[in-house]
Each structure stands twice: as structure tokens, then as C-alpha cells.
Amino acid sequence: MASSISAAAKASTAFAHKKELAAPAPAQHRAGSSRRTKPCRVRAVASPARAPRAPSSTGSVKSAMTMTEKILARASERAALEPGENVWVDVDVLMTHDVCGPGTIGIFKKEFGEDAKVWDREKVVIIPDHYIFTTDERANRNVDILRDFCLEQNIKYFYDIKDLSNFKANPDYKGVCHVALAQEGHCRPGEVLLGTDSHTCNAGAFGQFATGIGNTDAGFVLGTGKALLKVPPTIRFVLDGEMPPYLLAKDLILQIIGEISVSGATYKSMEFVGSTVESLTMEERMTLCNMVIEAGGKNGVVPADETTFKYLEGKTSVDYEPVYSDAQARFFSDYRFDVSKLEPVVAKPHSPDNRALARECKDVKVDRVYIGSCTGGKTEDFLAAAKVFLASGKKVKVPTFLVPATQKVWMDVYSLPVPGSGGKTCSQIFEEAGCDTPASPSCGACLGGPRDTYARMNEPMVCVSTTNRNFPGRMGHKEGQIYLASPYTAAASALTGYVTDPRDFLM
Numbered sequence: 001m002a003s004s005i006s007a008a009a010k011a012s013t014a015f016a017h018k019k020e021l022a023a024p025a026p027a028q029h030r031a032g033s034s035r036r037t038k039p040c041r042v043r044a045v046a047s048p049a050r051a052p053r054a055p056s057s058t059g060s061v062k063s064a065m066t067m068t069e070k071i072l073a074r075a076s077e078r079a080a081l082e083p084g085e086n087v088w089v090d091v092d093v094l095m096t097h098d099v100c101g102p103g104t105i106g107i108f109k110k111e112f113g114e115d116a117k118v119w120d121r122e123k124v125v126i127i128p129d130h131y132i133f134t135t136d137e138r139a140n141r142n143v144d145i146l147r148d149f150c151l152e153q154n155i156k157y158f159y160d161i162k163d164l165s166n167f168k169a170n171p172d173y174k175g176v177c178h179v180a181l182a183q184e185g186h187c188r189p190g191e192v193l194l195g196t197d198s199h200t201c202n203a204g205a206f207g208q209f210a211t212g213i214g215n216t217d218a219g220f221v222l223g224t225g226k227a228l229l230k231v232p233p234t235i236r237f238v239l240d241g242e243m244p245p246y247l248l249a250k251d252l253i254l255q256i257i258g259e260i261s262v263s264g265a266t267y268k269s270m271e272f273v274g275s276t277v278e279s280l281t282m283e284e285r286m287t288l289c290n291m292v293i294e295a296g297g298k299n300g301v302v303p304a305d306e307t308t309f310k311y312l313e314g315k316t317s318v319d320y321e322p323v324y325s326d327a328q329a330r331f332f333s334d335y336r337f338d339v340s341k342l343e344p345v346v347a348k349p350h351s352p353d354n355r356a357l358a359r360e361c362k363d364v365k366v367d368r369v370y371i372g373s374c375t376g377g378k379t380e381d382f383l384a385a386a387k388v389f390l391a392s393g394k395k396v397k398v399p400t401f402l403v404p405a406t407q408k409v410w411m412d413v414y415s416l417p418v419p420g421s422g423g424k425t426c427s428q429i430f431e432e433a434g435c436d437t438p439a440s441p442s443c444g445a446c447l448g449g450p451r452d453t454y455a456r457m458n459e460p461m462v463c464v465s466t467t468n469r470n471f472p473g474r475m476g477h478k479e480g481q482i483y484l485a486s487p488y489t490a491a492a493s494a495l496t497g498y499v500t501d502p503r504d505f506l507m
């Protein structure tokens, strides 16, 4: 694979770190002064010109701050904050699920008492999603524990499932927590959302401070509504240029992680700006932010704009107030990408930063393809896969598993017409292509799960997957090999049985 690495390195010429390869910055990203000891070039990020909501006036913010610093300043009632400070923040939303919920509840009860009440029954969101469609008794018991607790505490947002034989018989059931949080209006600009799941950073797509916490911290939040957080410095990623029609946000984030490594943003905020980011849909922004944890990031953020406000219309009645990085905000470092020059990429086993161009891996034979998860199982991910199948007119050569993230995504797969198809739905196109029938919405095999989990890799296979992690054992068998890819690349690979550049079908 030595040649692969070298070609990938060439592809990264579309990327510019700090000043060396940077294209001239658009006016709204220019200038400032530097402060920190690390290589640090400061550039201002302007608020969207026609934001319908005024930037934060909360607190007397006098010092220039990044949007992450501003959100934490407001949440801790501080006028100004510096990276590295530890502050108590008021939490707007706490999310937990069936894997970490029971442990969190146990800590809450132990520390606050058997009869204690959560700090705010309307700010706790509990979402069974991980190990749902299984006969594993311990997994089923976890959901029962959540249910008992939610009944006891009168939790307002509990997305329950009781009838495992038919998810549609459970109207409250949603599916994968991070997608459900967005669809149900819990992701709001300017707020603090904590969750007992590392991909809680997904919600940063809404201009929210969102990060994963452990059960102990979550138990404390349940009792007090507060968390002690260290303010992260912010790395800014400026993505400009027209997005080629064969790229998706998954390619962008895999490109970035490949560039900075799995520890490149350790305890940093990753702020995504630039004309490309502005052009992304909310689901694509979520894909971008979902994987910041794969670079060690504390959180990811995209400035809220019209796209954000439109997505939120009708989803929440809670007032929210977006914040934006100040013109003179100081960033830890800047990275710049000319997206128009990028190519489809994959992350080879066994690390999300093991980047290679998809075309470099064309000799890698694939046993199966998996399209699902919070990263790659949203409505637009399935529309993207269907587009490739439609363009090819061919059948898949390897088993192709489809796991919609949520009940809403599942319904979209069965109801939304795929553009250019003459009115066919994704499900029709998938059936014609010979894919497996879309499964019940959940985390599915993204995290392996109990042995009877749908599409779990129980054998040492090679899988192209739209999920976010490819560590040994992640999807089941510890010798399984996972190639992380966009839905375009996953669908193209399903059609050939080899890792395949989607341009083979889309151009």
C-alpha cells in the first residue's frame, strides 16, 4: 500500500495548513492577530450577513471569542473565557441511551438518593437505540431500566420501544440518538448539549456546543443540571470551493482526519467555515461534526445560518440564540481546503485517519457493504446511495445491508422519490439493485452489538461501511476489516465487489 499512501499525499495538496498552501482567503475569513504559542494564525469569521436572529447579546461579552468560547461563557454566566479555564456550565440538554443510561441512572441514585428527582424533566432526553433488535436479555433489560426510570421521573422525552417484532408499532421510537436529537428539535444554536456518547459532537452542526461525557458526569448533570468543563482552544477549518458531484461530507471529514490524525484535535474545538460548509445541508454538516471525535476533538461547530434556521422550523418551540466567532477571535490554528480539488477517500483498517484515495484501493476485494449509523444512515445518505445504483442500472455483487438511522429515515427511504428516477423511491431502487431489505432503525452493526444483531460481522470479512469507526472488532469480529467511506463510495463498491471510486458510475 506504499503507493496508496503516496497518492493520498498528493491528493492532500488540495489542503493547506496555515500559510504554506493557502489560497487567498475570502474577505470574511481574513486578518487578526495571533496570541498563542502554537502555530497560530488568526482569521476572523464573520456572522452570516443576514442572520434573522441577532448574535448573542447575553452577558457583557467584551473580549473577542470563538463561538465555542462564547457558548461556554454564556452557559457559565461569564463575560469572557480563555481556553484552558475550567467553568461550571448550565446544561440545556442531557441525552443518554440504552448502553450508558443504566450506569448513569445508577450513579445518580447512588449520589443523590433513591428518591431524588432529576434537575429538569424537560431537559433530559432518553433514547434507546444501540442494542434494540436482539434477544440478548441484558440488552433488553437495559431498555427496561430506562423505561422504569422515565416513568418514575416523568421524563418528557423518552423515545420508547416495547414491541421489538415491529418497530412501526412503536410511534415514540426514533432510532439512533444523534439523528433523533436533530429530527426532534433538541439541537439548537448557542446551547449546551451533553450526551453519554462520544458522537454527541454531531449536534455541533447546529452551532451548539455538544460533546460526549461519561456516566459519572452524566449522573451529576442529572442531579444538578451543571457540568464542569475545560474551555477548549479552537482549530478553524476553512473549506472553500465548489463541491464536486462525486464527493460528500464524509469525504471531507475523512480527508481532514487523514490530514491531522486521530489525535490532531485532541481536546480542541473544530470550527468549520467557508463557502463549501455554507453550501452543505444540515445532514451533511452533521456528518462533518459527527466525526470530530475521531480526530480527538472536544466538539465541532458550524455557524448557524439560514439553512439551520429552516431545518429547525417546526421542530422546536424553545427560543434559542445563536452565537458566532468574533472578528478578532483567536484560533489555535487554521487549516484550509480547496474542496474542488479533492477526490473520494476511504479510511482503511484499522484507524479513521488511515486515509487513502478510493481509486487507490480498487484491488481490495470486499465481502459486504454496510450503509447506516449516525454518520451514514440519514435520509440523504440513502438518497446518495440510490443515486449511484440508479446511475449504474446494475445489481450489487456483494451483500449490501441498509440500516436507516431513525424511523423517519426509514419512512423517507420508502416514500421519497429519488431525483431523476421517474418517481422511484430509494427502497425500490435498492430492491432492483439486489440490496438487502432496509432493516429496522437502530445503531445496528455499527458497534457490533450482541451476536444476533442484524448485519453484524460475525466472521473476519472485509466491509465497506458508511459508519465512523474501523477499529478492530468495531462491527463484530476482531479480524474484520472495515473501510470507512461515503455512501457514494459504499454503493459503488457494492456494485463491483471491490473498493470503488464512485466516479466510475457518477461521471
Ligand code: SF4
Pocket: 130, 176, 177, 178, 197, 199, 372, 373, 374, 375, 442, 443, 446, 447, 467, 468
Ligand atoms: S450509530 Fe454507531 S456511532 Fe452512532 S451512536 Fe450508534 S453505535 Fe454510536
